[in-house]
Amino acid sequence: MDSAIWFLLLASFVQIYIIAATTNAGDATALKSLVNGWENVPHSWEGEDPCGDGWVGIGCTDSRLTSMTLPNMNFAGQLTGDIAALSELQQLDLSYNTGLTGPLPTSIGNLKKLTNLILVGCGFNGPIPDTIGSLLQLRFLSLNSNGFTGPIPPSIGNLSNLYWLDLADNQLEGSIPVSNGSTPGLDMLNNTKHFHFGKNKLSGQVPSKLFSSDMTLIHVLFESNKLSGSLPSTLGLVKTLEVVRFDNNSLNGHLPLNLNNLTSVHDLFLSNNKLTGPLPDLTGMNSLNTLYLSNNTFDTSDVPSWFTALRSLTTLMMDDTHVRGQIPATFFKLPNLQTVVLKGNQLNGTLDIGSGFSSRLQTIDLQNNLISDFNRNTGTINFKIILVGNPVCQETGTREPYCILPPSNSLPLYSTPRKNCQPYTCGQGQISSPICRCAYPYTGTLFFRALNFSDLTDSTPYETLEQSLMTFFQSHQLPVDTVSLSNPRMDSFEYLLLKLGVFPYGQDSFNRTAISMIAFVFSNQTFKPPKEFFGPYVFGGDNYEHFSDQPAKSTKSSVAITIGAAAGASVLFLLLVLAGIYAYRQKKKAERATKGSNPFAHWDSKKSSGSIPQLKGARSFSFEELKKYTNNFSEANDIGSGGYGKVYRGTLPTGELIAIKRAQQGSVQGGLEFKTEIELLSRVHHKNVVSLLGFCFEQGEQMLIYEYVPNGSLSESLSGKSGIRLDWARRLKIALGAARGLAYLHELANPPIIHRDIKSTNILLDERLNAKVADFGLSKPMGDSEKGHVTTQVKGTMGYLDPEYYMTQQLTEKSDVYSYGVLMLEIITARKPIERGKYIVREVRMSMDKTKSLYNLQEILDQTIGLGTTPKGLEQFVDLAMRCVEESGADRPPMSEVLKEIEDIMQLAGMNPNAESASSSATYENATKGANLHPYSDESFAYSGGFPSSNIEPY
Known part of the structure; x- marks a missing residue:
């Protein structure tokens, strides 16, 4: 066999072996055993390496499996004890998989690093294992909406880090556990914000010990259980409370007098119990929006005076509570009041709602009381008043509207309206x-x-x-x-x-x-x-039945590769050892030969993310030189910063200004950007691409030296920070320059380059306001075999990111075209891509009406363009931008076509696309002369994939 072919096969076997070993062997075995009995597993799980093969929902850190985030996957099966072998697991979320049934294994208590255990809306049943109390790192415990039975494990009281506790909507029984000597209980959870236990079968009294002033609870939900006894006064000590629900139980006795200490409570539900004694005085509960006290046996009393003090009240439900007397007219003036229900009481006299009642009132339901008259307001009453079953209706008959029960509303109360469009007749269940x-x-x-x-x-x-x-x-x-x-x-x-x-x-x-x-x-x-x-x-x-994922390669193929890899690795082990020894000696010899002349002789490929950069023409600066050019990196020369590090202005002995991008020590991102930008920019030469002059790689420093671009970024000019006023002609010129730079990268650079992070902060403006494309830290070169179809990790900036690239992870130059289209919309609106929750592409698309002047976009366009007269070519510019942001990359034009159309738009506007820009930036009203601009700062968040943070605390 030819030696070249032999070594090629050898390298292939080594590569396959390395890939096969990505996931910790124990984790891979445990996970495959765990899901072996599950139905409906994703096609991507057919591989043998969960971390390396990119199994959906599986997260890994340093080859160890650390998260299983798999809600709504339509799984069916059981969670077996194999889960315990995943000792590094931190997050487990299997919510909304209704086919997952059976008990939780007691061995789940072995997952000592678990912080999130979320099993909402599954089919689990049986008792909650007491071992769950050994998960001391747990912050989220959500087991609601299952079929769990038995008592609440007292051991949960050991979870001192717990933030969220939700066991609602199960079949849990028994009493609420509190600590007793060596036995833990829920009263120990001083850091927990949420007690959600509604819709269970809990019984017995609410322990007085359950609450204390040390607790930080905001939600206490025990509705729809079988609790009895009185509500403890210790509840009034938890002043952080916002929502309290004990409705639909069998509570009795008097309500605690200190309930009005809960001044932050906005929802109080105590209906449908057997409470007795006087109505509580709720004076001081200024945040109260919703009050439910219906169907209790309170002592007969007059309408409480504190009614009128609840300034935030929207809803009052107090039917069948033995209230008598007249409701003061001032009560109906509460500004937020919407619904008042006081049915089945002993209200009497005349109902007077006054003339200044709340504009938000919808319903006053006073059925079955003793009201004898109704003082009609002379103004318009556009809400429901129901007095059926009162003497006033017996006297006046049924002709008055308030003496007739209103019909129930059978129409939908709300449905999201169509957005200025006519719905299609969709097929196939769409x-x-x-x-x-x-x-x-x-x-x-x-x-x-x-x-x-x-x-x-x-x-x-x-x-x-x-x-x-x-x-x-x-x-x-x-x-x-x-x-x-x-x-x-x-x-x-x-x-x-x-x-x-x-x-x-x-x-x-x-x-x-x-x-x-x-x-x-x-x-x-x-x-x-x-x-x-x-x-x-x-x-x-709900179950989702229409996943768009395409099946991966067959399992047989994956198994064959794995078997071949293992066999090949075993057969070639000895040869690898010998080859390794030889290569090590040769490497050392080469290092000694190049150490003196190669500025990257000390490049650490592991720490600096790759092999030594291949350079073409970039100068190597010494650290001492740059220190001198920047006055020892003084603060006066600090002109910007970002995720990479800081940027300094420097002055060469010739007087030429330079920008020095200095990576922060130990920056992994810096290492990636450093190598990428040197390799790409050292062979990129175009007037609309920022020039790399050199680099420094010594004394632990990584620095890139660029031409100095004096007028900052396009983002700063659009926002007004730079003081440069951009009229329509100047914006077209900038758009043209950016398009030329990008078209060069796509079609003339060798190799072609996909920028991957086109945005207004990466378009710099020189002294003549020529646009220069900058920041190649995320860029990716394309070889001939890769062009048009590059698989990679999703990276980019929110708002500019191509949705097709995001969905398919297939990167092409059309992803840059999408980002450029967003940039075009930013140029004409001066709005960020996502601003106050609105996405610029969507806003323009929904507002566009080509039958109207300026496409009906006057409210969106930046007024400083000069909209007194219609800017020539603006509508064509919008058309081109919207073609660039088409959802499918195949429908977007290439950058060469975009460039040609912008040149045509400039000619339509009476401009020569080949003319030079103004002689200096002074022509452009630069109000910040002498200021320190920050053209290299990175103010935007670069996206690199992944789920939203699991540590965001709700409410």
Whole structure:
């Protein structure tokens, strides 16, 4: 066999062997054993290496499996004791997999590093194992909406780091555990914010010891259990409380007199108990929005005087509470009041609602009282007043509207409206989205356990929630196009139910990764609804049947590769050892030969991310030289900073200004950028690409030396920070320069380069306001075999990131075209891509109307362009930008075509695209002459994939 072919095969075997060994062997075996009995596992799990093969939802750190984030995967099976072998596991989220059944294994207590255990909406049953109390690092414990039985394990009291505790909606029985000598209990959880235990079968008294002034609880939810006895006065010591629910139990006795100490509570539910004694005095509860006291046996008393003091009150539910007398007219003037229900009491006299009642009033229901007259307001009453069953209706008959029960509303109370479009008739089970696109949405139900409004016909809360959801999805770069809400309704537990639909961006269905990420933000409570309307919630995700993932290579192929790799590695082991010894000796010999002349002789490929850079023409500067040119890196010469490190201005002996990009010590990102930018820029030469003059690599320093670009970034000029006023002609010139630089990188550089981070902070402006493309830290060269189809890790900046690249992880030059299209929209609007929760591409697309002047974009366009007269070519510029941001890369033009069209637009505007710019920046009203600009600062967050943080604390 030819020796070259032999060594090529040898290298291939070595590479396969290394890949096969990515995941810790014990973790790989345990995980495969754990899921061996599961149904509906993802196709990507057919490989043998969970970490290296990129199994959906599996996260690893240094070959150890550390997270399983797998909500809504349609799994079926059981969670076996094999989970205990994953000793480095920190996060386990299997929520919304209703097919996962059976008990939790007691061995789960061996996962000592677990911080998040989230099993919402599965089918688990049996007792919660007491061993769960040994998970001392646990912060989130969410086992709600399963079928767990038996008592609450007292050992949970050992979890001193616990932030979130949700065991609601199960079949748990027995008493609430508190500490007793050596036995722990829930009273020990002083750092926990959330006690969610509603919809169980808990019984016995609420222990007085359960609450103390040391606790920091904000939610205490024990609704719909079988609790008895009185409510302890220690509840009034927890002044951090915001939501309290003990409704639908069998509580009796007097309410504690110190309830009004809870001045932060905005939702208080005590209905449907057997409470006795006087009504509590709630004076001072100035945050109270919702008060439910119905169906108790309080002592007969006059209408409380504190009614009128609850300035934040929206909802009062006090039917069947033995209240008598007249409601003062001033009560109906409370500014937020929406619903008053006082049915079945002993209210009498004349009902007077006055003339200055709340504009938000929707319902006053006073059925079955003793009201004898109604003082009608002379103004318009556009809300419901119900006096059926009162003497006033017996006297006047049934002709008055308030003496007739209003019909129940059978129409939907709310559904997200269409966005100026006509819905299509979708086929194959697809649904038309609010922007009339057919797709398979991810659906589920939001259950709000408390809320601060009661008018379910008011669209404001739902619209606010929609906007909040979209802001969250966009800011976390989730592939969501639109959301819809529908069918709001109250259930028997006084929960608000809302149907949620989440529609995919760029495709007609989600892949498994997207579904797990979207479901995760609800199961882990990283999404927080607007607090002015909504309280704590739980989400129930529906099964998703339309995953877009394509099957990976067959299992047989994967097994064959693994067997071949193992066999090859075994056979060639001895040869590898011999080759290694030989290579080591040769390497040392080469190092000694090059150490004196090669500036990268000390390059550490492991720490600096790759082999020694291959350079063409960049000068090697010494550390002492740069120290001298920057006056010892003085603060006066500090002109910017970013994730890489700091940037300094320097002056060469010739008087030429330079910009020195100095990596912070130990920066991994710096090592990557350093090598990438040197290799790429040392062979890139174009007037619209920032020039690399040299580098420094000694004394532990990594520095890049660029030409100095005096007028900062395009972002600074658009925002007004630089003081440079950009009219329409100047913006076109800048767009042209950026397009020329990018077209050069794509088609004329050798090899061609995909920039991957085109944005306004990376377009620099020289003294003539010529645009220069900068910052190649994320760039990727394309060989002939790679061009047009490059698989890579997703990187870029939020708002500029190509959705197709994000969804498929296939990088092409069309990803730069998308980012450039976003940049074009930024140029004409002076808005950041994502600003105040609004995505610029979506805003322009929804506002565009080509039948109107300036496409109906006047409110979006930057007024400093000069909109007194229609700027020539602006509409064509918008058309081109929208073609660049098409969802499919195949529909976007190449940069050479973009460049040609911008030249045509400039000619249409009466400009010569080949003319030189102004003689100096003074022509452009630079108001910051003499100021220290920061053209190299990195103010934007560079995205590199991954789930949202699991440590974001809700509420």
